[in-house]
Amino acid sequence: MSYLNVKVAEIEQVTEVVKRFSLVDVNGEKLPSFSGGSHIVVAMDINGRTHRNPYSLMSSPEKTDSYNIAVRKQEYSRGGSVFMHEQITVGTELQITYPANLFSISKLGRKNILIAGGIGITPFMSQIVDLNRLGTEYEMHYAYRSPEHGAFSDQLIEMCGEQVHFYIESEGQKLDFMTLLAKQPLGTHVYVCGPEPMVDALVAAARELGWPEKHIHNEQFSAPQAGAPFKVKLAVSDIEIEVPSELSMLEAIEAAGVDAPYLCRGGACGQCEVEVLQCDGQIMHNDHYLTDAEKNNGKKILPCVSRANCQNMVIKL
């Protein structure tokens, strides 16, 4: 896996709970070009342990002198977002992955409906730059809790003009998915990023209206959950590790010095999928990648976000 070394050039408090970080190459070089909707994974050293969190790139893909990410301080954080908010200062050096895109705009879509809830706006910020450049028809629908939570709304008006629509919950403005989707022409694709209930409701509405599955796109990154500690034996490496309650299984594997594959660290891409050879309890699947059948079968796990309620597990790694 290839990494980039960056340092924080600028920090902006965007709302009460959102900060924007501007990252530049440590040597002042241009950062790699990327496509709208891409994310990076930021490595952070928290109390001697390496946490890695994914964040969408929200700066323009055309201007790669810096990458911008926005971090929402999570109420039930395992430490990552709180660390970003409280410990990172201008000048802090960080290691990030190359951009990867699990939420790209289909180039064959005739029209694109973009729907964001809260901090889910970030991947659309870079996608809109691409859509504007390509001249593709789109509408941006952005819902948030109250006026002071509307991060980047001024910037969106500047970028989208009349193509952006805001829905402020505290003012009783509601985004009705059925009404919105029902009036779209054939060949429209819909993209949603936001809280899980919102994503689920949108997907359900699109399906009910008979939209083709290939026209319904969502980006959902889960965060690993804390849980009871358990032991994992890595059958190939022939070592046994303990997954403590506050680390993900993948983080515990990495802490043991094993170079395991990953890409999104949010249970979306399947890159870290590993075969479960034995488990004396219940796997707690927390990903959006495995099928329900695979989850019930209990032979696979995505260690970036899932863990187990068990004493011992054996995996093929």
Added chain:
Amino acid sequence: MSLTFKKETFRDDYTFYNSPAAIKRFPFPFPEDEYMYSVNIEPHVKTQPGSVTEFLLDIDEHYVAECADKEITLAADPERFLALPHMMDAQWDALELIMEAMSNDYPDQFTLTKDGSNWHWTNKPLGLSQKFVFGDPSTLPMEPLNYIGRQVQGDWVLLDQRDNNLFADCAMVTSQADWSLAIDVGMSFNEWHGPVPLANETGVFDRALKYLLNLQLGSPVRRLNWTMTVNPRMDTSPENYPLWGPEKVTVTPENVGEKVHLRVELQTLFRLPRSNGQAFSIRCYLISLEELATYPRWAKRIHRVLKDLHPALAEYKGLIYKDMVVDWLSKYDDGAPLDTGTHPE
């Protein structure tokens, strides 16, 4: 390696040959005595100086002659370059990848200077100089991949990634091992691999596709593929089968060592940054059996591979002269065990 470009042909009088240095660096594809399809994909990392994987792209002694052969093929059949309209971003990505790789690794031959979007490309071996605006197709004499594809060895297929699949939506293809761009353009990964025997049944392609969908920017991968060709011909396309197909029956026990060539493809895959597509480069290396036998270890190895090759593979690869090849090679095989690896003596 200092570069001297040879004057040679890949058709008609077939004057192509490999220098001793080119033979020594040939990407021999058989580490073991048996061959079967596998997901033989590895990181495309730089290897030792002089090898074909020393750099991201390999420019060798055949560069100028191969580019001239491409021009002949493209002039006769302009549809060897095809691009669906949504692939313009990917074309620029590929042009940037190729120009940067060539100018970084072969600075005496190629230069690229950038002033914002104003780029200046020079190609000394082909005597070309082009100023253009990156991202503006009207500033190039032809579409970006059509322009740069003529100046780089190997075929280039640009893949669009959507619907959890990869689609061959743009390409320049002039040295293909009997597959047609006009037929395959727009196809998905599973569709264009449909004809391959045995591999589909074993799930090789499902695993390979899953791996490739997560291909990362900055971490290209590669694999070797192989077949055999009678006479050193680059353009073995179905469109031109009447030109090369009949040559298969000209192989005799007397000329087999000279006429039959091992054809190895160094296939590399790169994630493209702006388009989120992928560039699939298929670089063809040819070597006659006589040249290969410079290193008896290779002759011995390929003798064993071909002797026991699964009949379905021999048929798929069109090796109707296989028995003659095996007979010719048998004199190099003393039956003693060979250690694993593709290296020459």
